[in-house]
Amino acid sequence: xLGERIREIRKKKKMTLEVLAGxxxxxxxxxxxxxxxxxxxxxxxxYIAERLEVEIGDLLEEVSTKExxxxxxxxxxxxxxxxxxxxxKQLIALIDPYIEKLTQGYESARLLEIYSRxxxxxxxxxxxxxxxxxxxxYDEMNLTAKRAxxxxxxxxxxxxxxxxxxxxxxxxRERAEIESNHVYIDPMTRVDLDYNEAILHFAVGDxxxxxxxxxxxxxxxxxxxxxxxxDDLYRLAVAHALMxxxxxxxxxxxxxxxxxxEFADDVQSTLFHELFNIISLINEKHEYVKxxxxxxxxxxxxxxxxxxxxxxxxxxxxxxxxxxxFNEALFFLEKVNIPSWAHHxxxxxxxxxxxxxxxLCHLELGSGNDAIKFxxxxxxxxxxxTNTPFQDFANETYNKIMAKLEEHLPNVD
Numbered sequence: 001x002l003g004e005r006i007r008e009i010r011k012k013k014k015m016t017l018e019v020l021a022g023x024x025x026x027x028x029x030x031x032x033x034x035x036x037x038x039x040x041x042x043x044x045x046x047y048i049a050e051r052l053e054v055e056i057g058d059l060l061e062e063v064s065t066k067e068x069x070x071x072x073x074x075x076x077x078x079x080x081x082x083x084x085x086x087x088x089k090q091l092i093a094l095i096d097p098y099i100e101k102l103t104q105g106y107e108s109a110r111l112l113e114i115y116s117r118x119x120x121x122x123x124x125x126x127x128x129x130x131x132x133x134x135x136x137x138y139d140e141m142n143l144t145a146k147r148a149x150x151x152x153x154x155x156x157x158x159x160x161x162x163x164x165x166x167x168x169x170x171x172x173r174e175r176a177e178i179e180s181n182h183v184y185i186d187p188m189t190r191v192d193l194d195y196n197e198a199i200l201h202f203a204v205g206d207x208x209x210x211x212x213x214x215x216x217x218x219x220x221x222x223x224x225x226x227x228x229x230x231d232d233l234y235r236l237a238v239a240h241a242l243m244x245x246x247x248x249x250x251x252x253x254x255x256x257x258x259x260x261x262e263f264a265d266d267v268q269s270t271l272f273h274e275l276f277n278i279i280s281l282i283n284e285k286h287e288y289v290k291x292x293x294x295x296x297x298x299x300x301x302x303x304x305x306x307x308x309x310x311x312x313x314x315x316x317x318x319x320x321x322x323x324x325x326f327n328e329a330l331f332f333l334e335k336v337n338i339p340s341w342a343h344h345x346x347x348x349x350x351x352x353x354x355x356x357x358x359x360l361c362h363l364e365l366g367s368g369n370d371a372i373k374f375x376x377x378x379x380x381x382x383x384x385x386t387n388t389p390f391q392d393f394a395n396e397t398y399n400k401i402m403a404k405l406e407e408h409l410p411n412v413d
Contacts, residue, residue: 003036009052068107075114088118109137144182145189152196160343164203187224191217195229205386231269238276239346243388278315288322326361333358345385352381356394368405375401
């Protein structure tokens with residue numbers, strides 16, 4: 001209760017009733033307030049808070065702003081840990097005792113947001129309600145970037161389930177709500193919304209809308225000299241050009257990606273530029289030896305993480321297949337698994353081709369049943385995605401293998 005909270009803080013500060021009452025309140029009135037027999041006006045409450053050197057919110061809440069800030073500091077450190085496997089369980093345990101007291105202010109909103117995301121990652125019910133509470137607070141405080149991050153998270157929930165249509169619908173709805181409630185959208189938030197909208201338009205196969213939003217975001221980012229997400233946008237643009245066989249744009253945006261990597265000393269941009277170059281050497285130019293020289297430089301680099309190693313292992317398997325070393329190609333292709341972070345059709349299209357090359361290797365080695373198995377697996381995986389040249393390649397390979405095996409049925413193992 002309010003009165004008990006005032007008395008508790010007063011005693012902690014070793015203040016008497018007379019000292020706290022000062023010149024604007026009487027000792028008797030203050031006693032009634034502390035015993036919850038009188039309700040102070042907002043002016044009196046502000047006066048009491050000033051005398052106690054606390055915020056009004058600290059009197060109205062059972063937990064002080066200082067305490068919430070300390071809890072939030074712990075939560076942020078834990079939330080940002082990359083390799084703590086049980087961090088979401090720990091975050092729920094940390095925030096749960098305060099959950100009903102999180103009613104106003106940035107600290108409350110952020111704790112609710114982290115709590116909701118932790119529940120989501122632990123596959124626990126009710127995360128949406130806490131997300132709604134956080135979103136409402138961010139709206140009230142006009143914290144547009146934070147509100148947008150919630151909208152994007154809600155959309156990405158469906159994205160990771162490969163429900164791309166629902167994901168796009170949610171993002172567009174969230175964006176419309178944000179733009180109607182917030183008069184000013186800061187440049188970085190706008191680019192964030194544009195980038196996520198573009199990847200979702202691509203995911204559902206609406207390349208025209210995706211390209212329009214993507215190129216608008218690139219222009220906007222450069223025009224405002226923030227260069228925020230420019231590397232992500234360049235990668236997206238190169239991937240789209242790769243899927244549509246647009247050599248001019250692929251070269252243009254790949255060069256931009258390289259230049260950004262050199263300018264910003266951004267390893268990720270440099271790696272993906274090299275990866276796109278390698279794909280071109282293998283798929284289009286058939287320069288397998290040259291591609292392998294570049295691939296091996298990166299695979300022997302101890303700084304390359306598993307995230308990037310998967311891509312280079314796949315391309316190594318493809319290049320070795322091109323050189324006719326089928327057993328060796330299988331060795332590297334079998335090291336490629338679809339990582340848990342891969343959800344976009346562009347990424348999946350590039351990775352699903354692994355099974356197609358496995359099928360081709362088995363065909364050359366005379367293992368007909370394995371060739372059919374992997375060829376069919378690739379076709380089935382691609383069937384859930386929008387059409388790409390890689391899907392066409394998988395279908396053509398499956399038909400080729402079926403036709404070849406039908407010609408030589410006695411040789412099928």
